[in-house]
Amino acid sequence: MLIIDVITLFPEVIEAGTRYSIVGRAMERGLVAIRLVQLRDFATDKHRTVDDEPYGGGAGLVMKPEPIFRAVEYCLQTASAAEATPERAARIILLEPQGKLYTQALARELAQESHLILICGHYEGVDARVREHLATDTISIGDFVLTGGELPTLIIIDSVVRLLPGAIHSPESLQQDSFSDGLLGYPQYTRPEEFRGWRVPPVLLSGNHGAIARWRRREQLRLTRMLRPDLFARAYLTKQDVELLKELSEDEVQR
Ligand SMILES: C[S@@+](CC[C@H](N)C(=O)[O-])C[C@H]1O[C@@H](n2cnc3c(N)ncnc32)[C@H](O)[C@@H]1O
Missing domain, CATH: 1.10.1270.20 (tRNA(m1g37)methyltransferase, domain 2)
Incomplete structure (x- = not known):
């Protein structure tokens, strides 16, 4: 079974986008487990702060590294404690417009994995140390800027889950895509x-x-x-x- 952890400030967006159709059915059949991780739960202060002003000045806020590192560590620990122990190291994926362009070839590659952790950014983006020292992959879904990483995450989940064996009725149709x-x-x-x-x-x-x-x-x-x-x-x-x-x-x- 593939475990997909989504670290987000808006878990309800991911829930709404994964409940139906092929992804919803794949979850019911136990082909994939999608775990929603509220980033705010990993903040270290009583205000549950997840963002701060950028060093060097400039507009907007940047997402702090500590809650993201802690949330990823939680995902790694709980996935390996779970019954479906991942056979391979997790792919820790940061969604960013600066990332590698997402393609069907990358979807096929991710569908072979046993544990994906997707990190959804917001505001002006994520402290660069997450990309430099935590993420195994940084992925962009195209040369445009969205407000958050939730829609890119849903695109990745949808395209990966339909490739899992047993997810769609006629797998031969995948070859026609x-x-x-x-x-x-x-x-x-x-x-x-x-x-x-x-x-x-x-x-x-x-x-x-x-x-x-x-x-x-x-x-x-x-x-x-x-x-x-x-x-x-x-x-x-x-x-x-x-x-x-x-x-x-x-x-x-x-x-
Ligand atoms: C407003 S964007 C940040 C944009 C950043 N200031 C820049 O110019 O690259 C906020 C978040 O949305 C997500 N995002 C926006 N566009 C994206 C894209 N094309 N692909 C993947 N993620 C994207 C990322 O998680 C990003 O951290």
Whole structure:
């Protein structure tokens, strides 16, 4: 079982975001335990202070290191005391806009672990000693700034939990997902066959599984090249992919 500890000032946000759907069911089935840790409980003064003014001056408040270190130590001790003793060292993840960009590859890596500790920042961020001396990873979910680490944490939990064995009904669908093989996913259609004059591509109705697989792969290549040239440049292409790309170029010339 994967243990995910979330250190936060707003546990109710994480609770609301994990109660339903695949993550909620994975918790019920015992595939994952999500433990909410209120950072304020680890403050050392009677006012339960978790933030202070930045050294060197400037606007806003910075989250103090002591409560965060104490909360992480609590998570490590209680997880190893629990029945499901983690086989490996915990990944201690600080959410920060300066972190490594979160990707599906990182989600796959985290889904192999047995204990994740996610630290949600707020205000102007977290005392840098947390990143320097406590966190094993610093992760950003994109080049934008949110008010707190709770939404990034929910994104990580959701993307990791759906990869756990037994979390989703048809695990083969994971292989069809965008990014699973370095390309975007292919377009999907369902009934009706014709909607407001727009028809489903005829090959999908042909019953010819080989032709369908080729069409889907071709669409993956076409869309990735068009929409995400950065991904396309890094993608591993097979001999068949190169042939499909040639076909695509010929079609484009004919049009
Ligand atoms: C207002 S932000 C702090 C921004 C910080 N002053 C900066 O410019 O990098 C407060 C907290 O939200 C979270 N956060 C905001 N944007 C994020 C992102 N793109 N990825 C991950 N966490 C983020 C982090 O936990 C951060 O400590």
